[in-house]
Amino acid sequence: MTRKLSVDMLTRVEGHGGVEVVLDGTEVKDVKFNIFEGPRFFENIIKTVHYEKIPDMTRRICAICTASHSLASIGAIENAFGVENTRQTDLLRDLLIHGEMIESHALHVYMLALPDFLGYPDAIAMSADYLDAVKNALGLKKAGNMIHTTMSGREVHGMNERVGGFSKVPTEDELTDVKNTLESVQPAAELAVELFKGFELSAYNESDNVHMAIDPGDRFGFLGTHVLVSGGERHPQEDYERLTNEKVYRHSYAKHSTYGGAPFMVGALPRVHLSHGKLTGTAQELYKEHGDMVDPRNTLSNNFCQALELVHCVERGVETIDALLSDGLEDEGLAEFEAHEGRGINAVEAPRGLLYHDYSFDEDGCIEKANIITPTAQNAANVEKDIRVIAANHRGEDAELLNNLEVMIRAYDPCISCSVHLARLR
């Protein structure tokens, strides 16, 4: 006789999703990562909109990765029109994306995932016994948001980063304040590693995973033009359609991706696994010490990798500000260029993995066609693979299975709002 187990609404994840498993004895008959977040049709609504306002719209796909979307969007537009940016713009953008990682990872690692490992329903309840951890989390998150506010104009859905540069370049004093704040939260970032290195990775979740992440160039980071795949493959970002083959399923407003017929994973674990040699400073030291926590076959490692990235981001933020201050900040205005007919594709690493924006423009620079592929949509098939693995390995109570599934899904740091409504316009 078959029986169906389900979590109707996942909690402590961004957006609305559920999980469903059909078992016959211990045999897994069917699994579903249900996504019932409503569709928002972004690729449709941005059609005919002038390029200059596109990032203001597409960043609203997601609140927690708003700057990732705006930078992916700006980059795609700049690639379409051949915009050349200054070193100052590149450094400021690098700082912004690192700030976004801090804000998002601090929230996820400490306030959404950590309660799973310490046995609390949420961070507020956890604060009764772990007030210090919660205060560290809030301090770290605030530092990330301070970068958002300084660079982008506010914490959520900023506006200051534009096609061709920044509308208002931050002052030296503002950047010095950010630097001081980052230095003050360095211990909070290291504490996250300290906490997560102590949690044993459950073996029930082990299986082969194909990883994909951006090639960050010489140093660990989140911006680049090529995509790395486990096994040493490297592809230009323009090949993204072949890397993500999307398909529609009734149980999900998010399309599912596969590569070479198999699911794959994006996010902190793939980034650290594929590019750990490019980490520097304390992050590299901590990797050397606790690298065994980075298990490519166990997606639960993602939490530890996010903690490690927090350390990287805080240190890199300080370095980037030092570079900006030593160059001296200039009110250089936006780069000059002419909009024309054309297509631009850009990939960036959002906190939860690879994100692609692809736009085609008419001769006035208005959108004719758009395609946006988010990390959680790419991960959806791999999540279902993990559900299958965990369910097949499970021999205990049903309630325990459902809890294990929820913890696994949460470890991906899914952003379900992002994952929907984003599909190819034909």
Next chain:
Amino acid sequence: MKPRVGIFSLTGCAGDQLQILNMEDELLDLVSHIHIVDFQEGSSHKEDGPIDIAFVEGSVSTETDLKHLKEIRERSKVVIAFGNCAMEGGIQAMRNNEGSIDERLREVYGVEPGYFDARLSKPIGEYVDVDINIPGCPVEKEETLRAITSLLHGDTPTSFTYPVCVECKLKGYPCVIVEQGKPCLGPVIRAGCDARCPGLGLDCIGCRGPVDKGSGFAAEFDMLLEKGYSKEYILNRLRVFSGEVNDDFLEEEER
């Protein structure tokens, strides 16, 4: 007894509840004054029973959203439309005047009508009574905190009844329409942001939604036409955060 508070989300980006979590300095103090009975994004703890204050973010975009919203209304004393999606239908409502939901499903997902339970994005006020509106995409932290404080003291939160231009003038920013010919929506959009965009040298994109239900849209439309912007361009600006605003002025334009 502490008021029982629910924080709910329908279809949107979850940016308004994120603004609650972004109150890093006030969060612990704030939650000590309320009893949270439902906060799916932040907690696994959930209670049934009556709710004193329900924050509802997101628009109604699926049958599931609608059912959820009606259940929330049923058990809540005060329902707050929290943010632009709940208040105006959000960015996903900007093309409600153009084409049906079925066409969009076919275009984006390549599926036939009925495959999903989607419907046109609507503000929550379309289906249930709303007691308080907190505008913004996203909501302002300070405004939200002020509203919560008012409610905790048994007062009704105040709202901004004048446009962004007023704040822009008070700040002494140069007018980006007059000085730079930018397509600023400040004259018709609700204040409360301290004219953040003009302060950065940018034109207002309207994220706090129309002030006074869109009065002045016709004049704004004419002004931008005069500045040389096309009809399509202007509509693509005006509608982003004002999906449900009546556009009778267009018909006058065409006469």
